[in-house]
Amino acid sequence: MKPKAIVVTGPPGSGKGTQAEFIAKHIGGVWYDTGTELRKRLAKDEELNKKYAKAYAAGETLDSHEILLMVLEDIRGVFAVRKSIVLSGSPKSTTEAFGSGEGGLMHLLHDTYGQENILIFHIHISEEESVKRNTGRKDSRSDDIPETIRVRYENQYTKSIVPAIETMQTNGYKVIDIDGMPSPEEVFESIKKYL
DSSP states (O other), X not given: OOOOEEEEEOXXXXXXXXXXXXXXXXXXXXXXXXXXXXXXXXXXXXHHHXXXXXXXXXXXXXXXXXXXXXXXXXXXXXXXXXXXXXXXXXXXXXXXXXXXXXSSHHHHHHHHHOGGGEEEEEEEOOHHHXXXXXXXXXXXXXXXXHHHHHHHIIIIIIIIIHXXXXXXXXXXXXXXXXXXXXXXXXXXXXXXXXX
């Protein structure tokens, strides 16, 4: 079986990380979650922390070019060995996906895996469900308050992720819409049909 590149995307609280982890285990791939890696960096006393911690906590969209560089640096080793990769939390914008014509994440996935081996799962939940899930999480973070989640839903999802998904579709990438409302196990059953 040829290695795959799988992108799991959706609004905050849609279960992107959970589903990406399920998929990676199922296909024997590497799971990379941008949010987790970003929080690790923000926890360290680095320049990125000083620059972005406040914006991140407020639910604002971070600089796409900086995030792209971080992701590419982290996953280059996976590309080198041509192992399947499952991404959650990236790309979060058209800039992150396609750069300024070249050098975006989708270009690199295309060059490494071939467009026919790239799948994008778009998990759908409502804004109200996003707020409900994020404020009720066991691992709730300081920025998981209703007002911030609504800002993240609008800024990060509606204004940034949705246009990126539309651009991927326009460029011929296979985007599969998934209902994120059922249990994680049921959502994964819906995804598994396409793997």
